[in-house]
Amino acid sequence: MSTPPAGVDDLTPQWLSAALDTRVDTVDATRIGTGQMGSCFRLHLDGPEIGGRVPATVLAKLPAEDPASRAMVAGTYRGEVRFYAEVAPTLDIRVPGCHHATEVDDEGRFALLLEDVAGGRVGDQLAGCTPAEAIAAAENLAGLHGPRWCDPTLAEIDGYAVSGPDDAALMGEFLPPAVDTFLHPETGIGALVSDEDAATLREASSLLPGFLLARPERFAVTHGDYRLDNLLFLPDGTSVALDWQTVNLGLPARDLAFLVTTGLPIEDRRACERDVVAAYHARLTSYGVAQGLEECWDDYRFAVLTGLLVEVFGCAFGARTDRGDRMFATMLARTCAAIRDLDTLALAQG
The missing domain is CATH 3.90.1200.10 (Aminoglycoside phosphotransferase (APH), C-terminal lobe)
Structure with a gap:
């Protein structure tokens, strides 16, 4: 798994291109949800290959912005990343598809790029x-x-x-x-x-x-x-x-x-x-x-x-x-x- 970004501002086209293994030219992030345990953003992507294997929107789950809060719940972050990256593929429950998962670092930072489920x-x-x-x-x-x-x-x-x-x-x-x-x-x-x-x-x-x-x-x-x-x-x-x-x-x-x-x-x-x-x-x-x-x-x-x-x-x-x-x-x-x-x-x- 890759190294996590420091925050939403680090979800640059360059970082996303590497994470998604496809060219991303521009990204526009919109916060969604209340963010009690972390932050969630809808990423609107654009690039010559976007819309095929990688859709035009994905959801980015990031940790809480406060370092103390991140440290306190880092274990829950690791559990969610581990579920999407390792466990979900062995099961048969319908969950958002995972496009990319980073590690959870010592400061509790991580990123999950998930399917933006349409019509739900x-x-x-x-x-x-x-x-x-x-x-x-x-x-x-x-x-x-x-x-x-x-x-x-x-x-x-x-x-x-x-x-x-x-x-x-x-x-x-x-x-x-x-x-x-x-x-x-x-x-x-x-x-x-x-x-x-x-x-x-x-x-x-x-x-x-x-x-x-x-x-x-x-x-x-x-x-x-x-x-x-x-x-x-x-x-x-x-x-x-x-x-x-x-x-x-x-x-x-x-x-x-x-x-x-x-x-x-x-x-x-x-x-x-x-x-x-x-x-x-x-x-x-x-x-x-x-x-x-x-x-x-x-x-x-x-x-x-x-x-x-x-x-x-x-x-x-x-x-x-x-x-x-x-x-x-x-x-x-x-x-x-x-x-x-x-x-x-x-x-x-x-």
């Missing part, structure tokens, strides 16, 4: 999705899990590992104050959380460190944040998965349960979740995975607890915004309803 609509975590969209995203997710299901060589990839006792101990230390912060009406979103959901969260929180270690006999590459805001829905009814900074190894059903229980409005989820899980399972078994549908359903019920981890830690330690507060409150309400509907706490305790 980003999902909306607040609004939720339709059952058809949930099925499309679940079927695409099976293409992440199935091809390397329980593949022991995944542990040989630098940075990839299933959670261990140290991870569970660390969670046990940080989770109680995080829950208190999350539910506080001033420091968190307690004012937006019902008493019933707060009680469900507190009851479930004691089970979460053990949940992190459970069912290690089934693992695959997991996205870690497979939700609507990280998905594109295309006009042909398929989906594309974005933002691979939280990728690791784990129980595959965690991604599935997080998608379904936080993305579908509660009544829609109750009506169609069996169909979504069945669609995921059907594609999963097409890769030769020998998991029965009822075992898949059992993993799904168990894995609903995943939502609590993302919601609590994401809100308690992330940057606060009005939309973010409403999003986490909506996600928590959907997660807690699913926990109660599916009797997840009894399953986890057993």
